């Protein structure tokens with residue numbers, strides 16, 4: 294069975310700690326999984342964390358043997374020694390190389406899905422990859438497509454993709470724009486970009502989450518959704534006409550609604566996902582609702598990619614205090630999505 298792969302992310306951050314935690318407990322997800330990173334880094338971190346984990350670098354084509362206390366790796370060497378908690382420009386290339394190995398394996402069908410531990414965007418940009426803004430955009434470009442959609446969801450919302458789920462519906466929040474300065478956001482929201490994002494969101498909610506007719510609530514950009522044009526005109530000139538056109542294509546869309554009150558239980562009832570106009574409009578609410586218990590996924594890709602809902606937490610690296618809940622959720626989600634895609638292929 295094709296394995297899931299987990300990229301180690303920023304070596305000085307908590308990614309290696311969390312992966313070792315999964316291996317120590319023998320995380321069972323119904324298919325084998327392995328990490329991509331530097332074996333020596335993982336051995337050092339295991340010693341610092343006092344975790345009894347045997348780190349095994351796999352040879353080409355060798356299958357991972359799953360057992361509690363064993364971590365299989367596709368080895369990618371660090372460029373420079375790593376000290377937990379301290380960023381090094383020299384290792385930015387290593388972080389991207391791990392991603393490239395994972396993407397190539399997924400695209401070639403040697404891996405079933407990829408899960409990413411957190412990386413540090415700033416150190417990659419400072420090391421010379423000046424156009425880098427995050428995994429999401431890097432994956433879009435690596436897969437040669439025009440648009441992808443970042444969606445984060447609480448754990449409940451991820452289970453809710455399974456028919457018959459009776460529990461809490463949780464919260465799914467997708468973003469119309471991702472990693473860009475706030476002053477550039479309004480110009481980045483165009484009828485074309487918004488149309489692409491909403492079509493991808495609607496499509497992937499149907500295909501990957503099994504929702505027959507997704508209902509998506511769309512936030513306005515401005516306070517009170519522009520107050521009839523008195524507090525901003527993007528709702529009147531861009532968002533409303535785009536939603537009207539998409540309703541004509543069969544999408545079920547509410548809005549644009551004032552974001553502050555959209556995120557209240559009455560407005561969220563019956564909504565399958567919220568589309569926020571920018572990063573912190575949506576993710577502040579999502580992380581308040583379930584930080585450490587949700588996952589991030591990239592919609593619109595030809596491969597399955599999930600991630601954690603938190604960052605590198607350099608302050609916690611090698612401390613043993615980092616919570617591995619989100620990585621477990623992301624790994625489970627990747628396994629479920631890979632199985633669903635295989636079943637429908």
Ligand SMILES: NC(=O)c1ccc[n+]([C@@H]2O[C@H](COP(=O)([O-])OP(=O)(O)OC[C@H]3O[C@@H](n4cnc5c(N)ncnc54)[C@H](O)[C@@H]3O)[C@@H](O)[C@H]2O)c1
Nearest residue numbers: 410411412413414415600601603604605606608609615616
């Ligand atoms: N998926 C990703 O690759 C990803 C996601 C978010 C942020 N980042 C990057 O991470 C870096 C640091 O970002 P930040 O400081 O804004 O956010 P952060 O999530 O790293 O840290 C925010 C706070 O949450 C705590 N925290 C984070 N993860 C935790 C965990 N697993 N267990 C316990 N506490 C945890 C941290 O100690 C810190 O106090 C930035 O470069 C950012 O771009 C990457």
Ligand SMILES: N[C@H](C(=O)O)[C@H](O)COP(=O)(O)O
Nearest residue numbers: 427428429430576600602603
């Ligand atoms: N926007 C994400 C978050 O706040 O959790 C995070 O920066 C990760 O984004 P990528 O998956 O694109 O790296």
